[in-house]
Amino acid sequence: KLRFPGFDEPWNTALLSDYFVKSTKKNSDGMISNVICNSAKQGLIPQREYFDKDIANSDNTNGYYIIESNDFVYNPRKSADAPYGPISSYQYPEAGIVSPLYLCFRAKREINPLYFEWYFRSSTWHRYIYMSGDSGARHDRVSIKDDVFFAMPINVPSAKEQERISLFLDAIERRIETQRTLVETLKKYKRGVISALLSSKTNPYYSSETWKEVALCDVASGFEYGMNAAATVYDGSHKYIRITDIDDNSHLYSQDVPVSPEGQVDEKYRVRENDILFARTGASVGKSYRYQRSDGDLYYAGFLIRIHVNSDVNCGYVFQNTLTEAYRRWVLLESARSGQPGINAEQYKQYRFLLPPLELQNKISTLATNLDNLICKEENLLSQIEQVKIALLQRLFI
Numbered sequence: 001k002l003r004f005p006g007f008d009e010p011w012n013t014a015l016l017s018d019y020f021v022k023s024t025k026k027n028s029d030g031m032i033s034n035v036i037c038n039s040a041k042q043g044l045i046p047q048r049e050y051f052d053k054d055i056a057n058s059d060n061t062n063g064y065y066i067i068e069s070n071d072f073v074y075n076p077r078k079s080a081d082a083p084y085g086p087i088s089s090y091q092y093p094e095a096g097i098v099s100p101l102y103l104c105f106r107a108k109r110e111i112n113p114l115y116f117e118w119y120f121r122s123s124t125w126h127r128y129i130y131m132s133g134d135s136g137a138r139h140d141r142v143s144i145k146d147d148v149f150f151a152m153p154i155n156v157p158s159a160k161e162q163e164r165i166s167l168f169l170d171a172i173e174r175r176i177e178t179q180r181t182l183v184e185t186l187k188k189y190k191r192g193v194i195s196a197l198l199s200s201k202t203n204p205y206y207s208s209e210t211w212k213e214v215a216l217c218d219v220a221s222g223f224e225y226g227m228n229a230a231a232t233v234y235d236g237s238h239k240y241i242r243i244t245d246i247d248d249n250s251h252l253y254s255q256d257v258p259v260s261p262e263g264q265v266d267e268k269y270r271v272r273e274n275d276i277l278f279a280r281t282g283a284s285v286g287k288s289y290r291y292q293r294s295d296g297d298l299y300y301a302g303f304l305i306r307i308h309v310n311s312d313v314n315c316g317y318v319f320q321n322t323l324t325e326a327y328r329r330w331v332l333l334e335s336a337r338s339g340q341p342g343i344n345a346e347q348y349k350q351y352r353f354l355l356p357p358l359e360l361q362n363k364i365s366t367l368a369t370n371l372d373n374l375i376c377k378e379e380n381l382l383s384q385i386e387q388v389k390i391a392l393l394q395r396l397f398i
Contacts, residue, residue, distance in 0.1 A: 001394075001396075002392070002395035002396055004164050004165075004168075007157065007161045007164070009158060011155040011156060011157045011398055012155070013154075013155055014153070014154055014155075014156060015151055015153060016149070016150050016151070016153075017150040017151065019107060019108065019109065019111055019116075019154070019156075020072065020106065020108060020150070021105060021106065022103070022104065022105050022146060022150065023066075023067065023071060023104040023105055023106045024065065024104070025065065025066045026062070026063055026064065026065060026066065026100075027061055027065070028062055030061060030062050032061075032064075032066060032096065033061070034092075034094055034095065034096040034097065035047040035048075035096065035097055035098070036090065036096035036097065036098045037098075038073050038074075038086055038088055038098065038102060039086070040075075040079045040080075040081035040082035040086045041081055043086070043088040043089070044067075044073055044088045044090045044091070044092075044096075044098075046096070061097055064098060064099060064100060065097060065098050065099075065100060065104045066095055066096070066097055067095065067096050067097070067098055067104055068090065068096075068106075069092065069093055070089060070090065070106070070107065070113040071090045071106045072088070072089050072090075072104070072105050072106065072116070072117075073087070073089075073098055073102050073104050074086075074087045074103040074105075074149070075088075075102050076101070076103070076141050076142040076143070077140060077142075078140050078142060083126065084129045084130065084133075084142055085142050086120075087120035087125075088117075089116070089117040103149065105150075112159065112166060114167075114170065115162035115163070117166075118165065118166050118393070118397075119154070119397055122393040122396075122397045123393070123394065124398065125154070128152050128153065129142060129144060129149075129152075132144060155397075165396050165397075168392075169389070169393070172385070172388065172389050172392065173389070175385055176385050176386060179378065179381060179382040182378055183375060183378050183379055183382055186371070186374060186375045186378060187375060190368070190371040190372070190375065191323075191324075193367070193371070194320050194323070194324070194364070194367070194368050194371075195324050195325065195326075197364050197367075198320065198321060198353070198354065198364070199354075200354060203356075205360055206354075210356065210357050212354070212355055213352055213353070213354055214354075214355045215349060215350050215351065215352050216307065216318075216348055216349055216350070216351045216352075216353075217350070219309060219310050219313040219318060219355065220276070220307040220313075220318065222275075222306055222307045223305060223306075223307055223345040223346075223348060224268070224306050224345075225280075225302070225345065226269065226300045226301045226302045226303065226304040226305070227266065227299070227300070227301055227302060228302050239296075239297070239298060239299070240269075240298065240299040240301050241271070241289065241298055241299070241300050241301065241304070242301045242303075242304070243279045243280075243282060243284050243301070243302075243304055245289075246277065246278075246279045246288070247284040247287050269299045269301075270297065270299055271291045271299065271300050271306065272291065273291065273293060273315075274309045274311070274315040275306055275307065275308050275309075275315075276289065276290050276291070276306075276307050276309065276315065276318065276319055276322070277289045277290075277291070277300055277306055277307075278304065278305045278307070278322075278343070278348055279303065279304060280303055280305050280342055280343050280344060280345075280348075281340070281341065281342040281343075282303065282342075283341075285331065285335050285342060285343055286327070286328065286331030288319065288322040288323070290316065305344075305345050305348060307348070313361065314361035314362050314364075314365045316365030316369060317355075317361035317364055317365045318353075320364065320365065320368050321353040326353075327351070327353075334347050
């Protein structure tokens with residue numbers, strides 16, 4: 001659907017078996033200990049890097065397949081990132097071994113390995129697997145016979161066009177990695193700067209006479225629990241924030257809001273300006289969210305606690321104190337007091353932090369907001385470039 005100028009000759013139609021052959025050499029003598037995982041996101045990487053430790057040992061790797069640089073490996077396990085399993089190329093100079101559950105294959109003639117790596121990162125081959133795969137006993141794994149897999153039809157352009165496509169996609173990938181590094185660097189910078197400004201030891205403006213230590217209940221009221229969604233019905237016209245949304249950077253809230261059987265939304269569950277929400281249980285415990293006017297009408301559901309910051313205190317400053325390492329350590333300590341991770345309203349009331357004069361609160365909050373806006377802008381750009389890559393993968397291959 002999309003070609004570079006100067007390329008108009010037809011692509012060559014062939015079978016996968018015309019270019020590749022199954023690789024079946026096993027680690028029978030156990031001499032290779034470099035076990036490789038095939039991750040949908042990270043590709044083929046050493047097991048010790050993926051798990052931070054070795055899972056397999058020399059006693060159970062005799063049946064593993066040996067792979068070398070530019071070999072391809074198909075992992076038939078399905079995932080959200082690879083709905084028909086990932087096919088990845090091996091890029092390390094040291095030989096590795098992979099589980100016999102994987103299908104390994106290598107080029108039987110000279111090819112452009114980078115082109116085929118990008119080809120298998122596209123969805124072009126998915127339809128064939130969908131149409132040709134067997135319905136196996138396991139729903140999480142593709143079941144396809146080897147001879148059927150290698151009978152996959154592929155369309156291959158000229159060597160020059162292969163090179164142009166692969167180098168262009170490589171450039172896009174490098175741009176994405178550069179942008180991702182920038183986003184992570186900005187986040188790290190923001191954490192460092194704000195943490196320094198919130199501490200009496202590192203803030204040059206700290207004064208024991210004007211700064212005071214306060215508990216959360218000294219600067220906020222409410223500490224109310226969210227509505228019990230299980231005891232309500234949904235009208236499908238409002239939006240509410242759930243505990244899972246607190247843990248989601250996108251904050252794509254549900255468009256269903258619990259209402260009473262009479263069809264009335266309880267206004268006490270509406271989130272307003274100067275409100276902060278806390279997750280009180282589960283894996284998200286301790287996560288916080290500050291309401292913004294741009295959120296519009298928003299209600300909050302169960303497993304959340306809502307506080308309302310006093311008008312003489314900067315809400316943004318209070319919120320920044322719930323993003324620090326000191327706060328996370330407090331969350332770990334408090335949530336460990338019960339058998340199941342959780343922090344109740346009375347515990348949140350007692351969280352303590354330093355409160356400077358209002359003028360300095362405003363300055364710190366403004367700085368944090370500006371940095372957050374910059375991070376959001378760069379994250380949006382990262383998302384846009386990633387979408388461009390997805391579109392190109394759908395349009396550059398036949």
